Amino acid sequence: MQLPIRTRDRLLAAVEEARKRKAPPEHVIYLCAGTGCRASGAMDLAGAMKAEIEGKGLGKRVLVKLTGCHGFCEKGPLVVHHPSGVFYQTLKPGDVKDILETTIDRGDVVERLLYRRPGTGEIVRLEKDIPFYANQKRIVFDLNGRIDPFDIDDYLAHGGYVALAKALATEPGKLLEEVKKANLRGRGGGGFPAGRKWEECRSAPAPEGIRYVICNADEGDPGAFMDRSVIEGNPHRVIEGMVIGAWTIGATDGYVYIRHEYPLAVETLAKAIEEARRYGLLGSDILGSSLSFDIKINRGGGAFVCGESTALMASIEGEVGEPRAKHIHTAVQGLYNRPTNLNNVETWANVPLIVERGAGWFTSIGTKGSSGTKIFSLVGKVANTGLVEVPMGISLRSLIYDVGGGILGGKEFKAVQTGGPSGGALPSSLLDLPVDFDSLTRAGSMMGSGGAIVMDEATCMVDVARYFTKFLEDESCGKCVTCREGLRQMGWILDDVCAGKGTRGQLELLGDLGEVVKEASLCALGGTAANPLLSTIKYFGEEYEEHIGEKVCRALVCKELIRYEILEDRCTACGICRKDCPTQAIAGAKKTVHVLDQAKCIKCGVCYDSCKYGSVSVASGSYRRVSEQIKFKLRPVKASA
């Protein structure tokens, strides 16, 4: 292959060549090497697998391919075997021998490593039959578990950059119409139509002919990692999207603003940009066209507020990451006061797909107002945590129960926080709400960048509001009095409510504060910062009432409102809680019922967790829960006189 590639035909030839060169051997083991699986030992597994294959002389027949995130982080480290599609989960280096002997040599499956349906324990052999995968619609994420993100040829072999070649042969105005027709809405939070933003940027006066496109990879929501995983798994699709955007808009320079805390994503992206330059897909006269465009990586310091467009641009300029007023859109005057088009990672990754398959195909997925799919990071008290890509308009119920496998440990669903910290908590009565931009906003939450934190009955909604309010206070840039002081005061009041010191007057004050923070702050961080508070007051008002009026926490979370007790008719005097208690608050002896001294108790819950006989209870008002009975040889001792 002669580099750089200078014509469309040569690109198509390169794609063919890559396809041949990258044709899979007899067996391929796709091993997830995303950050999540790496944290649970994927690289040790990969090392063991490669060594074993080498040792057995299977190098020619078996390829181990390290891919980006497969999404099913809960079950990592994990592999998928090609061609069978068999899925193995929670692997250890010790499992390698078994897999190679059984699956590669004999064509059979190692049963103990297969997925089992929660509840029934029924075995599922193939990746595609696992409900977590079967209920998804993967278009952006399709290649994530199949290609080596460090190898541009692997992307080419899957038809990579063909959309770019097609775009460069199309008049920009036509492309713009296609993106507008596709109704691609921003995946980063606001859901603003990308086509309209592109158009505004394209038609904004650019005196020196300089326009910028920026990819927002400053993913700061707690529990969200979809942007990271797209970049780690398929960086070229993001680059391809940005180059198509640059051609359409008339941009000359691009930036990816990415968190410094994402070392693997930065490394993957840097390699991808370098390879794209070498192949002539970035730089001057891309694929022989008149487009000259290059991308720089700008690493952010990890401030949540830098995900806001104007703060992000200030940060690139080397200024403090504080939002500024946007009476003139950044599409007209953005980075260095020049027309700037900012889109999120996932938005950019959708662009090549729209160009390649057309707006009609894209709008056939999802709902009328929200086309396409959305990637969610499904976390919290859900059975299948991980990354999922689902069509817009799927119900929350389907997202949590079909894809997510329901609530962990058979508990009751209580709420789902969508849209990250600035989103809102939605209750079970809204489980049938379609997940799209407009429905979520109407319900007092938002799509955000796609975080979905599932909470069960053991979650206190006042405590949740307090957590997110304090997170946002900490992450507020601190410029506006309303956001800085307002969130701080809200946090303090919520402290009082959780401590059982709240008053009705404070509840009213919270509502007032929420309103002023929302309406009188400058940027979207302040504008949405009251959502956790306002949505929990709206949907879980009775919990606030209980905390304030009855000094009761029904979820048994707020320490000042709960009380642990050892049930004397069930205590076996095993002594474990007494030994584990960090404040020596438990008295007792062999064959003597244990007693908890309330004055010494710090309500850490260690006794509750350590009791194996179901003899510790935690209560608040009339709400009560007894520790799980794991051992059944219940031989209670009599209470001492």
Next chain:
Amino acid sequence: MEAMKKKPVLITVDGRQIEAPEETNLLSHLLDAGLDIPNLCYHEAVRPYGACRLCLVEVNQKGWKPEWRKISTSCNFPVLEGLTVYTDSDKVLRHRRLVAELLLARCPRSAEVREMAERLGVERTRLREQDEDCILCGLCARVCAEIVGAHAITFNARGGRKGLSTPFAEPSRECIACGACVFVCPVSCIKLVQDESTRTIDRWGVSLEMAVSKRTGLPFAPRKQLDGFALRAGLPPDFYDVAPGEIERR
């Protein structure tokens, strides 16, 4: 100067028509029109920042439905043709009062904040009181950077921990003790102390030697400030032998 180049347009403020140059600062025209718009972080000499949120108004832009109204600070909102501004709607007044309560809770001992709150009908705050003297409006940092050019003061940290200090809160090497920050501070929390020989601003950790007029024998400005000005303006070495006021009288 800049304002002269801009096209004059008509805006409606509380039902009254006002002519103002397009894209200039809305608050300045509201104040010029004699309206009582509360503000603490605004000063005509420096770029608006929008920190104190007191100058809130409701606006309706040309092309919007008549019933649409958006809350915005007026200090960083531009004059636009056909703009309608409501400066004393119930909502505006309600929000301003809560902002005053927030400021009062932050700086309960500040006479200026108390006075501002009282002006808005806020006698006391329902919120938890702290004991800060600074409202973090950033006027000191802005005047130091934009007018004085010394860049001695900066914001630090963010959120509830945000502060205004010299870099790393160390005694300032850049500060020339000119006192511009003291002059613009709306809550008088930057104290300047001067005696025969030195001028001290404790907040920035500076204490500088005063230059003495060769004519009157009286101190008139920190030597470091005069040296800096002379260097920047290319003045003769004996220019500041006497105080500038005395030269005029000569």
